[in-house]
Amino acid sequence: MSDIQEPVAVASAEDGGGLAGLEADELISKFHVFHPDLCDLEKRKLILGKLLRECPVGYSNTYDGYWVITRYADQQHVYKTDEVFSSTIPIVPRLPGTEMLIQIPPGLDGEEHKAYRRVLAGAFTRRRVEDLEPELRRYARALAEEFAATEGPYDFRHEFALKLPAFGFLRIVGLPAEDLDQLVEFNEWILRHQLSDDEAVRERFRTVETPQFVAYIQKQINARRDRATAPDDLLTIMVQATVFDRPISDEELISIMATLIGAGLDTTTAQLGLHMHFFANHQDRWQELIDHPERIPTAIEELLRRNGVVNPGRVVLSDTEVRGQTIRKGELVLTVPPAVAYDEEACDEPEQVDFTREKIRHTTFGGGPHQCIGAGLARFTLEIAYQELLRAVPRFRVAEGTTPRLHVGNLWGIEELELEVR
Numbered sequence: 001m002s003d004i005q006e007p008v009a010v011a012s013a014e015d016g017g018g019l020a021g022l023e024a025d026e027l028i029s030k031f032h033v034f035h036p037d038l039c040d041l042e043k044r045k046l047i048l049g050k051l052l053r054e055c056p057v058g059y060s061n062t063y064d065g066y067w068v069i070t071r072y073a074d075q076q077h078v079y080k081t082d083e084v085f086s087s088t089i090p091i092v093p094r095l096p097g098t099e100m101l102i103q104i105p106p107g108l109d110g111e112e113h114k115a116y117r118r119v120l121a122g123a124f125t126r127r128r129v130e131d132l133e134p135e136l137r138r139y140a141r142a143l144a145e146e147f148a149a150t151e152g153p154y155d156f157r158h159e160f161a162l163k164l165p166a167f168g169f170l171r172i173v174g175l176p177a178e179d180l181d182q183l184v185e186f187n188e189w190i191l192r193h194q195l196s197d198d199e200a201v202r203e204r205f206r207t208v209e210t211p212q213f214v215a216y217i218q219k220q221i222n223a224r225r226d227r228a229t230a231p232d233d234l235l236t237i238m239v240q241a242t243v244f245d246r247p248i249s250d251e252e253l254i255s256i257m258a259t260l261i262g263a264g265l266d267t268t269t270a271q272l273g274l275h276m277h278f279f280a281n282h283q284d285r286w287q288e289l290i291d292h293p294e295r296i297p298t299a300i301e302e303l304l305r306r307n308g309v310v311n312p313g314r315v316v317l318s319d320t321e322v323r324g325q326t327i328r329k330g331e332l333v334l335t336v337p338p339a340v341a342y343d344e345e346a347c348d349e350p351e352q353v354d355f356t357r358e359k360i361r362h363t364t365f366g367g368g369p370h371q372c373i374g375a376g377l378a379r380f381t382l383e384i385a386y387q388e389l390l391r392a393v394p395r396f397r398v399a400e401g402t403t404p405r406l407h408v409g410n411l412w413g414i415e416e417l418e419l420e421v422r
């Protein structure tokens with residue numbers, strides 16, 4: 001929607017200049033996750049590398065100001081010290097007029113958070129995820145074969161990276177596959193448009209998009225009230241669960257569903273797109289996996305380390321210190337998992353992409369009590385995707401005449417990726 005101003009940057013020829021090349025003190029002061037320089041992988045490396053080395057805990061003066069934390073160990077400290085770093089503001093910076101639908105469970109602390117998390121955990125068990133395998137594999141195979149049969153550009157982002165994770169996600173959650181387009185559209189509203197600078201857009205989010213979403217989910221909730229006919233899925237688990245000795249209210253269920261759609265629909269998509277962009281430019285590494293399929297799980301972990309996409313925020317409840325920097329009560333903190341790709345304290349030779357690396361440490365799924373609940377599903381989906389793609393498409397490249405476009409913002413990823421078989 002071209003009329004909508006979004007807090008997201010997509011690299012384009014006009015961007016130029018900006019953060020890359022600034023001295024560390026000016027760089028940190030101007031750093032924010034919407035900056036278009038971060039769409040360029042070379043500039044991203046320069047920017048995040050400089051912050052890691054010279055200013056690992058620094059203060060950005062953009063928006064209303066917040067601390068930026070780039071090293072793995074400090075990010076883990078923030079996630080795990082939840083009595084000091086509260087999740088009640090999980091998205092930083094707080095943009096003007098932000099109406100957060102995403103509250104349960106990422107915006108809760110302590111016992112309250114635990115109560116809802118426990119219920120959700122029941123739907124993301126290993127068994128439930130692995131039970132998806134036959135269907136997920138059949139679908140992945142069909143998509144991969146379609147890619148293999150395509151002459152000329154194949155829109156990998158929309159035809160594969162979006163569809164496969166959505167298939168598993170919708171099955172686990174219990175929403176009809178045919179509603180995917182509608183949910184993807186709503187996800188855009190949650191992740192981007194509700195944070196727009198334009199009040200008219202935010203107004204539309206509140207008065208048109210949100211009521212439609214609420215009515216849609218309400219219908220799904222109502223269909224699960226009767227235990228005898230309710231399907232076996234996450235929404236049924238939640239509708240029939242209790243927290244603090246009472247049922248979860250409809251309003252809470254809607255907040256949880258909005259969170260799940262925002263957190264689960266586009267994130268694995270972002271990983272698939274970024275990984276395949278890497279493989280398109282490094283076909284020797286694709287061949288390595290064809291020759292050594294047993295390396296696929298390590299390759300996935302290594303590429304997750306190299307591609308943080310979510311930057312969790314916190315608000316500080318009492319004065320504290322991180323790496324010698326004092327952070328005051330009430331201040332905001334932004335952790336930057338994409339920086340861990342270059343953190344030599346976390347990994348030897350962090351810039352090497354090594355599919356036999358023994359110890360892989362990253363914060364791509366966060367850490368501590370809010371660590372991603374969908375990580376198992378994401379890893380499983382990626383594994384099936386690569387097994388099927390490696391079988392069907394032995395060689396490919398970025399389609400001639402096209403340029404992949406990365407995006408940054410609240411979620412980093414790839415906006416456009418056209419591939420072609422060779």
Ligand code: HEM
Binds near residue numbers: 372377
């Ligand atoms: C590769 C894909 C994914 C990435 C990189 C990712 C990343 C993250 C991160 C960094 C967090 C921590 C947020 C924080 O600490 O504030 C998180 C939390 C969460 N993720 Fe994911 N995620 C992915 C896939 C998924 C999927 C597939 C689902 C659901 C189907 C999901 C559902 C959630 C939920 C519900 C939370 C909140 C957990 C809590 O607050 O206890 N994620 N995710």
